[in-house]
Amino acid sequence: MSTDTNTAVETKRESLFSKKNRKLLKDPLDDSNPITVQVLGICSALAITVQLQQAVIMSLSVLFVMIGGNVIISLLRNLVPDRIRIIVQLVVVASLVIIVDQVLKAFQPDISEKLSVFVGLIITNCIIMGRLEAFALGNKPGPSLLDAIGNAMGYAWILLVVSIVREIFGSGAISLPGMGQVKFLPSSWFISEGGFYENNNLMILPPMALITVGLIIWIQRSRNQALIEEN
């Protein structure tokens, strides 16, 4: 009996996990990844991936702004006047970002200091404005929410991978918010202590972030030939 009513609801209102909706979540992780395929939001991806904890906080901030922006714009989609729709999107994104910035300053002051202007720059992150304009304005809140989660996660996993690589090779450590930096290499390994190992300072500099992102793109395209563009 209960299964009957469930299927009835599903056929009427399309299940949250229908094939189409799963695609919304899954595509941005790989086939239409905002960073590696669409090459959006690169600026912040290069600048704040020195440490894992910064990348985690940045990803959470983008996730929050992305979900908030997509859902709000989707709810307002029939009310927003066409002529000022970009301004409306900008105002919604900007206020969400300011809220994030204020919350970080209050609860994570050190990380907020390290992220400095890049939290504010989420406002101009093309991923967010792009999804609002391309998706949320024309879809219901449910799918918009999934689209937001998908895209934010697509952004996040690249950030996390890049920052893990950079932090391990650049500082020989891993850091998480609230735990501080955990150094896992014994200090006797380092040349300064008479050992053989030295941290690669190049990894800390922005060029290595670009190269790491490039490596991810390379691996992704050799696995998924469909992404390779023909000339």
Added chain:
Amino acid sequence: MAINKNGTGYTFGFAIVMVVVVGAALAVTAMSLKPLQQANAADKKMMDILGAIKVDSQRDNAKALFAEYVTSRVAINASGTQVSVKQGDVNATDATDPFNIDIKKDYRSHKPAKGDLAWGNADDLNFPVFECQKEGETYYVVPMVGSGLWGPIWGYVAMEGDMQTIYGAKFDHKTETPGLGAEIKEDFFTVKFEGKTLEEVGPTYFSVLKGGAVTNEHSVDGITGGTITSKGVDEMLNRTMGIYLKYFNNEQRAQR
């Protein structure tokens, strides 16, 4: 009656409602988080002051260490006379507590003319000094603020008990160029100030020199590629020290 969604009246109405709603939401957020943010800023200030006397602190123990090392907080006026003195716990809401003097704000509102090392228009300002006791020695921590290439720079300089020798320094900046001017906050730069002395007669008490110049006990080498930021540190030091030295001289006369 259907509303014309693209009419001018509707567009204006929508914009006005949106601005009011967003404005209210942001105001509520900012006001409810303000106490926490101010507490964080106060912790950071304590960490910086402790850093100038080479005491390492974290956010969670800054308050306790500050209470342990900083014996009194003094406010002086521009002619070097003591106006008020506070001891004991820092009260964040007490405007007369020298700890709460916002020198960055004062600097913005009383910006000295370019090259005005005497800071001629600072007459109505108060300046804080933090008297510290560490291992039986007295140190005086002097906060300072100035302008770098892109934005404000600031710092804390600790003077030894003789009020002439620099014991430690800590600088920071808002938006200086990473790798160039931003290096003023790094230890390799601040460590050069330690043990140097101020000249007795101004207006140049101390110099941050350009480009590998020969330095003496009254000067340090600036940062290559960060000339304007280095100059900013130089100017900030001299302008601030001009005022504090008046106070230090009064103090020394009183001690003799």
